[in-house]
Amino acid sequence: DAKTTQPTSMDCAEGRAANLPCNHSTISGNEYVYWYRQIHSQGPQYIIHGLKNNETNEMASLIITEDRKSSTLILPHATLRDTAVYYCIVSPRRGGSNYKLTFGKGTLLTVNP
Amino acid sequence: DVKVTQSSRYLVKRTGEKVFLECVQDMDHENMFWYRQDPGLGLRLIYFSYDVKMKEKGDIPEGYSVSREKKERFSLILESASTNQTSMYLCASSPLAGAPQRGYNEQFFGPGTRLTVL
Numbered sequence: 001d002a003k004t005t006q007p008t009s010m011d012c013a014e015g016r017a018a019n020l021p022c023n024h025s026t027i028s029g030n031e032y033v034y035w036y037r038q039i040h041s042q043g044p045q046y047i048i049h050g051l052k053n054n055e056t057n058e059m060a061s062l063i064i065t066e067d068r069k070s071s072t073l074i075l076p077h078a079t080l081r082d083t084a085v086y087y088c089i090v091s092p093r094r095g096g097s098n099y100k101l102t103f104g105k106g107t108l109l110t111v112n113p
Numbered sequence: 114d115v116k117v118t119q120s121s122r123y124l125v126k127r128t129g130e131k132v133f134l135e136c137v138q139d140m141d142h143e144n145m146f147w148y149r150q151d152p153g154l155g156l157r158l159i160y161f162s163y164d165v166k167m168k169e170k171g172d173i174p175e176g177y178s179v180s181r182e183k184k185e186r187f188s189l190i191l192e193s194a195s196t197n198q199t200s201m202y203l204c205a206s207s208p209l210a211g212a213p214q215r216g217y218n219e220q221f222f223g224p225g226t227r228l229t230v231l
Contacts, residue, residue, distance in 0.1 A: 034218065043117070043203050043222025044156070087155075091218055100171070101220060103148070103156035 004088045009108040012082075018075040020107050022088030025069040030092050033064060034101065035073045037084040044087065044103070047073065078111045085109075116140070117223035119204055125229045132191040134226050136204030143209035145187035146220065147171075147179060150201040162187055163209075194230045202226045 005023040012018040024033065035047040048055055048062045050071070055062045061074040075082055087106040120135035136145065146161040148171075158171030160179040168179050176198060180188040187206075191198055205220040 032218070041224075043205065043225055044220075045222070046219045049218075100146075100158060100161065101218065102158070102172075105153065105155040 004090060004104055006086075006088050006104065006107045008105070009110070011110050011112055012075075012078045014080060014111050014113050015077055018078040018082065018109055018111070020073040020075075020086050020088075020109060021070065022073070023070045024088070024090045027068050027090050031090045032092070033062065033068075033071050034089040034091060035060070035062065036087045036089065036101075036103070037082075038087070038106070039081075039084040047086075075109075078109075080111050080113065083109060083111045117204055117206055117221050119202075119223040119226045121226050122224060123227050123229075125231065126191075126194050127231050128195060130191075130194050130230075132194045132228065132230075134189040134191075134202055134204075134228070136187045136189070136206075136223060137185055138187075138204075138206040138221070139185065140206065140208070140221070141184065142206035142221075143184070144207045144220075145181065146205040146207075147177075147187065147189045148203045148205065149173070150203060150225070156203065159189065194228075196230050198228065199230045200228060202228055 032049050034049045036044040038044040048060050050062045050064050064071045085106040085108050087103050089101050117138045126132050144163050147159045148156045150156045157173050159177050162168045162181040178190045203225045204223040207220045
């Protein structure tokens with residue numbers, strides 16, 4: 001799996017947009033970008049994924065650069081409950097033995113009141 | 114909703130004991146996973162299973178074994194627990210044919226078991 005680089009921690013004010021960057025410069029053509037988050041004392045939870053187009057769902061937006069070497073997860077109006085560790089993962093679309101998701105250390109996002 | 118349950122939230126064992134961590138999922142998922150999570154190291158995959166009685170080593174299988182006798186249950190076994198196996202253990206499952214709107218690869222996690230080996 002391609003490796004990702006994320007900042008160790010970030011802060012955001014409640015109600016403001018949180019923009020979490022991720023570098024994945026060695027991503028290959030068949031690999032997706034996935035974002036998961038882990039709230040304290042819980043297991044990780046899927047947020048969003050993308051291949052090359054920008055994506056939006058009820059939780060977040062994902063912006064992937066044209067060269068696919070980096071991406072940004074956007075939480076448009078961060079709340080205190082969004083305080084969590086956010087993981088950026090690149091992985092092939094499922095098939096064969098490609099079931100694994102390799103979690104790195106992630107970014108601890110702290111949303112402040 | 115998918116539910117992944119783990120047998121204990123907290124567990125304390127002594128060095129040398131045999132430890133079983135149990136995970137059950139109720140959504141008929143083919144794939145199941147065991148991770149451990151340590152401060153500063155993130156989540157690391159120990160073993161995974163893509164079918165009953167099938168298993169594959171993850172990134173850190175040493176000191177662990179697994180058992181999958183039934184589709185819904187995946188057990189992690191520490192044959193002789195050691196203090197360096199003190200950690201948070203997380204179980205996950207995923208369907209063989211993942212939902213395209215979820216990236217085909219969504220994993221569902223349990224709440225975790227915090228194991229302390231004294």
